Amino acid sequence: MSFANKDELLIAKNMVAIIQKNKSWLSEIDGAAGDGDHGINMNKGFTLAAEKFTPEMTMSEALLLISQILMGEIGGSMGPLYGCWFRGLSRASGDRSVIDAATLQTMFDKGLSDLRTLTPAQPGDKTLLDVLVPALEALNAAIATVASEEAALSALKSAAQDGFDATRAMQARIGRASRLGERSIGHPDAGAGSCLLLLSAFADTAILLIEQGKAHATTPE
Template identity: 40%
Template structure:
């Protein structure tokens, strides 16, 4: 396997590591959500990602893995996070086909399809103080790194850094979507929990691709 490919095993490791990071940080995610949301993001995401892990060994193609993970999140994560994360992964799976590895460009195509699906479902855009504020710069950074000749691992590390910067940039924003939007100006000054868990998604990806 060259550094230009992402394998099925790495994608399974990605989702497994994401579940671990969410579990480790579920109290923090809930604290963030208690300030501007329903105080359940950490518990909901931990429950959903743990359920995803139980199905990771069932899939033998990339599309099956991502679609099953997405459907599991939709059915087990409460609130808006389940449908949004679920849509992200399901749309990614629909874009890959029944393969066992992806090139960096193919992985990028899948991410773009997932993000487009998430945005359509959430009716949200960059600057709304949502997970899109972490996902969009991460995917753009991934693309930019590939265009500069980086291998997939280096591109995922660039994506993780960009996701973190996007997450941090949500703090001063006034929320325009979700429960946080009900607070109006009072939502400013708080980091968005969805953008935070989205950053964990890319942290986990960089770790998994690097192994």
């Protein structure tokens, strides 16, 4: 099963909502190794984007709007990084009327490849890559076994959680937190935290939409 791009502004709305709900938590974990403004900046960018959503927007159009706001309206390093990622998600799906397993794979492949044009970070450096890379690997592995879209999205979400949890034991090797050296060990990475939230919101909403589509398809006229 799949869902229609033209009808699913809900995915973008729920990605905004999860950042808004967890802005304090993001700033709290950022304060352990950074300047404590990650939640503030992310909330600002996502809220500004949500204010410009229109009911007619497709999922891809809303994701592109988030990209534009993040790159143009919030400070720090995370705005351009996430802006680039969202732009990749949008461009890989913009011409697709149906979001199915193959499109999901293309979207997250493109998002990651675009993000990597801006950062030299690799898994193990204690960044959002420690969530994105294993999440994408899990998605691709599930799709390769001809798993359902729901199973593939659940695998993505589970791997994202594991990736975030693993950052706690890592020493930061890139970004502001790297200046702390070994003192960065013992705290999860804030960028990894926001990435976990965004992937979870995407996966949970997409699974809900797919299940609703199945229920509708089996409801007798």
